[in-house]
Amino acid sequence: MRRVTLFVNGTSKNGKVVAVYGTLSDLLTVASNKLGIRACNLYNGKGGLIDDIALIRDDDVLYVSEGDAFIDPQSDGKTSDDISGSHTDWLTLNIGGRLFTTTSRAAILYMHIFIFYILFFMQNSHPPEDHSPLSRKEFVRFLLATPTKSELRCQGLNFSGADLSRLDLRYINFKMANLSRCNLTYANLCCSNLERADLSGANLDGANLQGVKMLCSNAEGASLKGCNFEDPSGLKANLEGANLKGVDMEGSQMTGINLRVATLKNAKLKNCNLRGATLAGTDLENCDLSGCDLQEANLRGSNVKGAIFEEMLTPLHMSQSVR
Structure with a gap:
């Protein structure tokens, strides 16, 4: 794999090292995203215009312009x-x-x-270097500037209180991000990575969470009513070890979901589809499970003290729970 160093035309600072793949148009798209400009032309260090990606060699230093002539970074701005x-x-x-x-x-x-x-x-087109929360406008700008086939890495970023409702957030890496009190209603978070993310107090009503990774995430007090965790392809949502105290997940589709050793104390799971779910070692104390479908669910070692099992769609066998 070849890699090159990109600079804005006429400068030799704040360069970006990128991998070379696909066509010249693909490289210009990556350059636009990395440098924050609308890349049109590529020049080598001698000012030669590159019109074929085959001309690029490994470790080349290239200068990206928006259509203007080549500017030598050591020529005081002359073209x-x-x-x-x-x-x-x-x-x-x-x-x-x-x-x-x-x-x-x-x-x-x-x-x-x-x-x-x-x-x-x-x-002004990059995330702020401090820890102030990103706004919806700023984040939408990042989404539009990122190619659809590229993974958008938002690991550790602060979105606290942001309105991200109804956005397409598939496959985005939100690992350890701060999404507390965010509005994520009807957002598409299919296969996104929310491992150890802070979702406390967030509103995810109606969100698409198919195949989501939420290991050890903190969603205490969040609202997840009517969410869909069920992936038709068979990819199971993983919420192992998550803190889901007091969450409202009423009416959610959670077939095959992994909630092993998660904390669901005082949670509302009324009318949820938990068929085949893994609830081994899960804390379900005072959890409202009335109207749920728990057929073939694994409840071994779970804490069901004070849990409500009224109007169950299927019988709950003793072999499913040992406590």
Whole structure:
């Protein structure tokens, strides 16, 4: 696998190392995402325009432009045409959506303004370096800038209180992220990684949680009414060791779900489909399981003290529980 180092045209700082794969268009898409610009052209260190991905070698240093001519990072803002002496006396720049025509004497000044604009855009198109929560607007921008085949890594990010409702969040890595008090109603979290994430007080009503990974996550006090954990392909949702104290999961589809050694104390699971679920060692104290389907569920070693088993859809056999 080849890898290259990408810089914004005219700079030699804040480079990004990326893998080279697919077509030249794929590499330009990755460059746009990594550098925060709309990548149009690639140049090598000598100012040569690269028009075929086969011309790129391992460990090449490439410069990415938005359609402007190559700028040597050591030439004080001059373009490749300026350096060769073949450039005309007039230069047209597009800065902030406005066209400026100027002589070459003022080119350096305007080019510095142009570079400042690019750097300002890059700074404002990446997650904040502090721990302040990301807004819906900022996160949607990241989603739109990420190719559909690329995994979006949000590990450890702070989304506390954000409105992420009805968004397509499939396959995103939210491991150890702060999603407390988030609005995730009707969001598509299919196969996302929420391991050790903080979902306390979050609203996930109607969310698609097929094949989700929520090992040791904290969803205390969250609302998960009408959620779908059941993947038709057979991939089982994994909530092993999760803290689900006081959650409201009424009416959720949880066939085959793994809730081993999870804590569901005082939780509401009325009318849930828990057929074939793994509830071994689970704390179900004072849990409302009325109207549930627990056929073939594994309740061995679970704590069912004070649990409500009224109006069960299927009989609960003694072999399913030893306490």
